[in-house]
Amino acid sequence: MPSTQQPPIAGAAIDPTSLRAPSLDDARVERVAPAHLRERLEQLKNDGFSMLLDLGAADYLQRVPRFDVIYHLLKMPMAPAPVTALSPQRLRVLCGVDGTSPHLPTVTDLWKSADWAEREVFDLFGIVFDGHPELRRIQMPRDWEGHPLRKDYPLRGPARERSPRPPFALKSNVAAGTPPSGQTLEALQEQVKRAAEGRSTS
Amino acid sequence: MTMTTPLTPEIVSHEGNSMVLSMGPQHPSTHGVLQLMLEIEGETVAKIDAEIGYLHTGIEKSAENLFWSQAQTVIERMDYLAPESNALCYVLACEKLLGITGEIPERANQIRVLFGELTRLASHCVWLGTHAIDIGAITVFFHCFDLRENILDLQEAAGGARMHPNYMRIGGVNGDLPAGFLDKLDALIEKFPKLMRDLRGLLQANPIFQDRTIDVGILPAEEAVRWSVTGPALRASGIAYDVRKAFPYCGYDQYTFDVPTRTEGDAYARFLVRLDEMEESMRIVAQVRKRLDVPGPVMTSNPKVAAPPKETIALSMEALIHHFKIVSEGFRVPPGDVYHAVESPRGELGYYIVSDGGNRPYRVRTRPPSLYNLQALRGIAPGNFIADLVVMIGSLDPVFGEVDR
Numbered sequence: 001m002p003s004t005q006q007p008p009i010a011g012a013a014i015d016p017t018s019l020r021a022p023s024l025d026d027a028r029v030e031r032v033a034p035a036h037l038r039e040r041l042e043q044l045k046n047d048g049f050s051m052l053l054d055l056g057a058a059d060y061l062q063r064v065p066r067f068d069v070i071y072h073l074l075k076m077p078m079a080p081a082p083v084t085a086l087s088p089q090r091l092r093v094l095c096g097v098d099g100t101s102p103h104l105p106t107v108t109d110l111w112k113s114a115d116w117a118e119r120e121v122f123d124l125f126g127i128v129f130d131g132h133p134e135l136r137r138i139q140m141p142r143d144w145e146g147h148p149l150r151k152d153y154p155l156r157g158p159a160r161e162r163s164p165r166p167p168f169a170l171k172s173n174v175a176a177g178t179p180p181s182g183q184t185l186e187a188l189q190e191q192v193k194r195a196a197e198g199r200s201t202s
Numbered sequence: 203m204t205m206t207t208p209l210t211p212e213i214v215s216h217e218g219n220s221m222v223l224s225m226g227p228q229h230p231s232t233h234g235v236l237q238l239m240l241e242i243e244g245e246t247v248a249k250i251d252a253e254i255g256y257l258h259t260g261i262e263k264s265a266e267n268l269f270w271s272q273a274q275t276v277i278e279r280m281d282y283l284a285p286e287s288n289a290l291c292y293v294l295a296c297e298k299l300l301g302i303t304g305e306i307p308e309r310a311n312q313i314r315v316l317f318g319e320l321t322r323l324a325s326h327c328v329w330l331g332t333h334a335i336d337i338g339a340i341t342v343f344f345h346c347f348d349l350r351e352n353i354l355d356l357q358e359a360a361g362g363a364r365m366h367p368n369y370m371r372i373g374g375v376n377g378d379l380p381a382g383f384l385d386k387l388d389a390l391i392e393k394f395p396k397l398m399r400d401l402r403g404l405l406q407a408n409p410i411f412q413d414r415t416i417d418v419g420i421l422p423a424e425e426a427v428r429w430s431v432t433g434p435a436l437r438a439s440g441i442a443y444d445v446r447k448a449f450p451y452c453g454y455d456q457y458t459f460d461v462p463t464r465t466e467g468d469a470y471a472r473f474l475v476r477l478d479e480m481e482e483s484m485r486i487v488a489q490v491r492k493r494l495d496v497p498g499p500v501m502t503s504n505p506k507v508a509a510p511p512k513e514t515i516a517l518s519m520e521a522l523i524h525h526f527k528i529v530s531e532g533f534r535v536p537p538g539d540v541y542h543a544v545e546s547p548r549g550e551l552g553y554y555i556v557s558d559g560g561n562r563p564y565r566v567r568t569r570p571p572s573l574y575n576l577q578a579l580r581g582i583a584p585g586n587f588i589a590d591l592v593v594m595i596g597s598l599d600p601v602f603g604e605v606d607r
Contacts, residue, residue, distance in 0.1 A: 016556050016564065020538035024298045026449055027541055051427050056567040058556055070554060072541060072569065078424045080440025083461050088448040092541060113430035116577050139255040139606060148263055155267050 015063055017094060027072070027090035037095050038105045041071065045110055049073040049091055052107070055117035057097075057125045061151040066099025067127060071107075102127040124149040220248055225591070227256055233332075235602040236576075236595070242588060250583045250591075252576065257606035265566040269532030270296055271372060273563055278366045280568060281604040283328050286321035286357075287546035289370040290314055292566075294451055295542035295553045296372045299535050302504055309498040310374035311452045316387075316490045317357070317369065318452070318544070319483040324353040325547035326480050333473070333596035334405060337414050342404050349397050352390050359383050373508045374501035379494070387491055394484050402477060415470040419582045419594035422467055429578035432571050433549025435598055438475045439467035445545040457489050469597035476599075507533050532561035548572050548599055568607060572600040 023029045032040045053072040060066060075089040097104055106129040107114045118129045119138040126147035129135060137144060146153055225238040237253035261280055265273035277292045278285040297303045331346035354364040359380050361367020369376050405411045421431065423439040436443055444461045446454040462478030464471035501508050509528045510521040537559040543552035549571030556565040575598045583591060 016537040016558050017539045020540075024301075024538060024540045025542055052430055053432075053550065054430075054552060054554070054567075054569040056554055056569075058565040058567070070567070072552070072554070076427055076443065077441065078427050080423050080463075080465050081442060082463070083442040083444070083447055086441075086443060086448060088443060090449075090541070111430065112428045112581065113574050113577060116573060137255075139258040141255075148260060155263065 015060060017068065023092070025090075027092045029092045029094065031094045031096070034095055034097060034104055037093075038107070041093065041107055041110060044073060044091065044093070048075045048077075049089075050078055051076040052111035052113055052117075053090070055107075055114055055121065057121045057127060057149075059125060059149065059151045064099070065096035067097040067102055067125060069095045069097055069104055069121065069127065071095070097127055104129055106131040108132055123147070126150065223588075225588070227253075233602070235606070236600075238591065240588065240591075245587050245589070247583050247586055247588060247591065250580055252579065254573075254576070254602070255606050257602045259607070261607045262566050262568065265563055267562065269561055270535055270563060271532060273566065274370070274372075275366070275368055277566070277568075278368060279603060280570070280607055281325075281546060281548070281551070281572070281601050282365065283601050284321045284325040284547045285366045286317040286370065287325075287544060287551055289368065290318055290452070291542060291544040291546070291551050291553050292555075293370045293372045294544065295540050295555045296535065298540045298542060299538055299555060299557050300372070300507060301536070302373065302502060302507065305502045305504055306374060307499045307502065308453075309378075309494075309496070310500045310502075312490050312493050313360075313375050313379065313500060314370060314452045315454065315457070316487060316494070317360070319486045319490075320353050320356060322483050322547045323480055323487075324350045324357075326476050326483075327353075329476065329547075329596075329599045330401065330405075330473075333599075334411075336592050336596045337411060339405065339408070339411060342401065345397065345400055345404070349394075352386075356383065356386055356390070359386065371501065373504060374499075376501075378497075378500050384491070384494060387487075391484065391488050391491060398477075398481060398484075405473070406477070412470065414590075414593055415473060415597070416468060418469045418590045419586065419597060420466070420468045421578060421582050425581055426467070426578065429581055430574040431549070431578045433545070433547070433575065434475045434479060435472055435575050435578070436549065437461065437463045438471040440465040445543050445550050449543065451542075451544060457486050459486050469593050472597045472599075534559060534561050535563075543569065546571060548601065548604070549575060568604070570604045570607065572602070572604040576600040576605055 030040075051074040053074045054070075055072075056070050058068045058070065060068065071093040073091040073093065075087070075091075077086070095104065102125070104127060106118060108118065108129075108131075115133070116138060118132055119135060121127050122129060122132075122135050123137040123139050124147055136142070140148065220241055220243045223240045223242050225240055227234050227237045235256040237256075239251045239253065240247050241249040261276050264276045268276065274289055274292055278289050281288050294303075297306065327346040327350040331343035334340075334342035357367050357369070358364045360383060361369030361376065421435065421439050423441050426436050426439040426441065431439075432443065440463055442461045442463045445451075447461055459482045462475050462482060464475055505524065509525045510518075514521040515525055535557040537557050539554065539556045541552055541554045543550050545551075550569065551571050552569030554565075554567040554569070555563055558564040579594060579598060583594060586594070
């Protein structure tokens with residue numbers, strides 16, 4: 001497997017979502033501005049899109065606005081219904097979010113299930129949902145820094161970019177007093193002393 | 203951003219009778235990967251909060267850094283009890299992006315349906331076995347794992363591995379079914395009714411089991427929709443939403459099967475729906491079996507995604523180069539975004555995939571059914587006893603590889 005430490009921002013297509021219209025799947029696609037998001041989603045919910053299937057995000061690093069938050073909606077009755085009475089329909093609402101201070105209004109009051117989904121987007125992308133009752137990290141530990149699913153976040157995490165050979169594996173480090181493994185303290189001190197003498201005489 | 207204080211064991215309210223109790227991650231019924239923070243009044247749960255993320259392994263991030271075909275190997279590990287469902291959904295989404303959905307051979311689709319259903323059976327076996335153990339019935343577990351072992355044998359025969367066979371491929375499946383496979387499948391179809399009779403006989407009319415599950419964790423249809431619950435849990439509340447019927451894929455519309463539903467919405471209804479589902483799955487498997495006698499190709503011949511047949515590599519320079527390119531560089535997928543969903547054993551499993559035209563996925567977002575089903579616990583648990591929480595978690599059947607990803 002080719003290990004890529006660089007995030008793969010290869011394609012020239014900065015906004016792949018705009019390229020295939022009509023959509024490839026069975027969903028209708030809409031794009032709304034953040035200012036009209038609440039209004040539109042409320043309207044859709046009243047039109048019968050009563051289930052929020054999923055809430056996710058994507059990071060298009062070089063695009064303005066940088067993020068997309070994606071709402072997958074499903075038309076679903078709120079009461080028991082047999083197969084024949086169902087006419088499910090899917091709808092995808094995309095909303096661009098600015099990269100410098102990503103903010104969106106919450107939809108937890110419309111759909112209860114948005115709670116954990118918004119926390120996850122906040123955790124992994126750093127998008128803040130205003131009005132969310134308890135916006136804190138959900139997947140990563142509480143004291144984690146950074147948002148792992150952003151494209152500028154390295155695959156193995158920050159400060160783990162290279163795995164250099166340990167210092168004691170290098171012969172030149174003996175001079176600096178780094179103990180090679182498997183030796184007693186005295187032998188080490190002796191070795192360090194000899195190395196220091198050798199340096200001063202040469 | 204308003205922040206409320208999360209429930210932590212240090213906070214003990216001395217007003218009234220309420221106190222905060224941490225359940226898990228060491229509690230046996232949470233299987234080591236879920237922590238529930240409970241505010242309790244006596245034995246009754248007043249408020250519940252869940253800590254997840256114990257199994258978070260960054261699969262979505264890893265997938266962005268692998269070739270399209272390599273990403274499938276990590277994606278299979280999300281729902282480790284039903285790896286074929288995950289793989290199936292991912293390859294179907296990729297095929298839509300590539301525009302080769304119509305080129306998949308008939309036999310490949312049949313094999314996909316076969317394994318989609320077998321994996322559902324195997325997954326429900328683990329659910330039933332562990333659910334019964336959580337409640338106190340130990341014998342069921344052995345019967346369930348006996349049936350599951352038969353299915354894993356089939357998986358191993360076809361894909362080469364018991365748990366994560368990586369058998370589904372973009373463009374078809376990896377190789378035809380091996381010799382002797384259909385005989386084993388026939389034997390399983392034949393002995394299945396007896397196994398099912400045993401399982402039902404052990405639990406369905408068992409008064410202890412009924413006492414523990416009837417009227418426990420009631421989830422009304424309206425609440426289920428608000429919490430985005432899908433799969434057997436939604437159908438036990440009366441809404442017959444099944445992706446296989448609503449948005450058929452892989453030719454599911456050619457098979458006859460029913461969507462079992464109940465209206466009670468309690469843990470016992472979810473148990474009955476899953477048992478009925480196992481029988482429906484076997485009904486589909488038997489129908490697929492009849493069609494599998496006709497041989498045919500199992501992989502698309504589209505040179506864009508499929509490596510040339512092995513025997514041509516020694517004869518043709520172009521085939522050798524082509525094979526080398528596909529293995530070392532992967533294939534490119536035209537830019538665009540797509541959402542595809544399948545009915546996994548736990549509900550609607552969806553993948554939202556974005557391609558930027560490169561040889562690696564740009565973004566792979568999973569719609570994890572377990573995450574949403576587990577979240578509904580916050581709606582149904584308050585007002586119930588602590589002891590019934592074990593039944594409720596079990597009846598929602600979350601798989602934490604998928605909740606945490």
